[in-house]
Amino acid sequence: MMIGKLTTAALTRRSALLQMGGGLCAVSSLAALARAAPAPVPANMVRPGRLRNGDVLGLVAPAGFIADRFGLDEIAATVRAMGLEPRFAPHLTTREGYLAGSDEVRAKDLMAMFADDGVRGLMAVRGGWGSARLLPYLDFATIARKPKLFAGFSDNTALCLALARAGVVSIHGPNAAASWPPAAWDSFRQVAFEGAMPTYSVAAYAGPNLGGRVSPVKTFHGGKARGRLLGGNLAVLTALVGTPWLPDFAGAILFLEETNESEYRIDRMLTQLALAGVLGRVAGVVFGQCTHCENPDGGYANFTVYEVLDQRLAALGVPAFQGAMIGHVAGQVSLPVGALAEIDADAGTIRLLEPAVT
Incomplete structure (x- = not known):
């Protein structure tokens, strides 16, 4: 699609589609996207607070869905074994094609977890494909002002890189539905709980x-x-x-x-x-x-x-x-x-x- 040939009406419709409630930030036009260039990572990155025993961990699905409630039971057991209390986003088992709901729904789930004062950190339940589709709908400036730890890998790379561009440190590590053998858990515990530098x-x-x-x-x-x-x-x-x-x-x-x-x-x-x-x-x-x-x-x-x-x-x-x-x-x-x-x-x-x- 040629940006230069988009009509004003088309840009207006695009902007309207991207306007969302719940603290979500919409990109005003495709032309604005075209003008944006890679920005240097800020010299002073914002580091979120460490996880502590008893904290609430928000579980989100930026990409693929969890097949059934039994999968959620397994994830909950894993999170509790970490000493944390799981809080599931509403649409983890919602299915829209290969996604856990529409882009708007998944983005609202993510932003709601960042906005919830009772949630200490966030972790993706799985990867798949779809995280990049959320980027125009997320308010990274708001996230950077009140940062929380986000963890995930694979398709969640899109979120980790976008957070880095916004100046917020995240963790590239296992998703919540991973197998979590001792080596993976020990590494995550050191980095996310202890603030260690292994x-x-x-x-x-x-x-x-x-x-x-x-x-x-x-x-x-x-x-x-x-x-x-x-x-x-x-x-x-x-x-x-x-x-x-x-x-x-x-x-x-x-x-x-x-x-x-x-x-x-x-x-x-x-x-x-x-x-x-x-x-x-x-x-x-x-x-x-x-x-x-x-x-x-x-x-x-x-x-x-x-x-x-x-x-x-x-x-x-x-x-x-x-x-x-x-x-x-x-x-x-x-x-x-x-x-x-x-x-x-x-x-x-x-x-x-x-x-x-x-």
């Missing part, structure tokens, strides 16, 4: 082979780098290029993860980030896990994922490595999006330099 290392698992390691760090370019952590799911991040909600990656530590994408798709998305100028601005790159990222029909005709990453990341000339426990894996770590961190690409480590919460 160092995450690529696991060096002992194996039966002669070398003794089956999961070594893969270093594409060595060295250390510091910057604000920005990133998440590769496909979701790439889809935000050209929108007003993608933050400026100048000097950032870009972290990425992906699942169920063939090697050529990984190549295509990284190429887009390179052509859009994103990769050329970062201070360093961490690619976490690429789960089920092999084309079953490719065979020896394909590049491997590691070859694709090597081609795209080594040439940047900044520290870059692969293997961190970020992504669609059971024991994933929790990373504060927007917080300062240091990476060591030779050692395969991510060291947080400031807490995610106050």
Whole structure:
């Protein structure tokens, strides 16, 4: 759709559709969207309050729905095991196609949780697709004035990046419906409850082979780098290029993860980030896990994922490595999006330099 050919009437209709109650902020026109450019992440990021035992955790569905009330029972048990009290948004099991209700309904649920003084933090119940559809309806200025911790990953990358652009730290970590093994819970507890600054290392698992390691760090370019952590799911991040909600990656530590994408798709998305100028601005790159990222029909005709990453990341000339426990894996770590961190690409480590919460 050509912005320049939109009539005044069309823009008026678009604006009217986006005007919403309940504290939601509507974008006035598509022309305003077209003029918006990536903005630098604020130097002084706003850190939300830490979670405490007994706090209420608001559970929201920015994308896909939960199939039935039994799924909600399991999520409630998980949240209570964290020492928190679950509060479900009204439309978690609502179905509109693959979404948990219309964009307006999901956005109102999210903003209501941010506005509820009885809710300490928010967590997405799951991913799927749909979080980016909410961005025009959310009042990020209001959220930044009274921030709460938001946590989620996968499709929720869109929300984490938009919050970072608004100057609010969030957590890229397990969704509420995840399996939450001890490693995932320990990482989240440290970051969200304790305000700790852990160092995450690529696991060096002992194996039966002669070398003794089956999961070594893969270093594409060595060295250390510091910057604000920005990133998440590769496909979701790439889809935000050209929108007003993608933050400026100048000097950032870009972290990425992906699942169920063939090697050529990984190549295509990284190429887009390179052509859009994103990769050329970062201070360093961490690619976490690429789960089920092999084309079953490719065979020896394909590049491997590691070859694709090597081609795209080594040439940047900044520290870059692969293997961190970020992504669609059971024991994933929790990373504060927007917080300062240091990476060591030779050692395969991510060291947080400031807490995610106050």
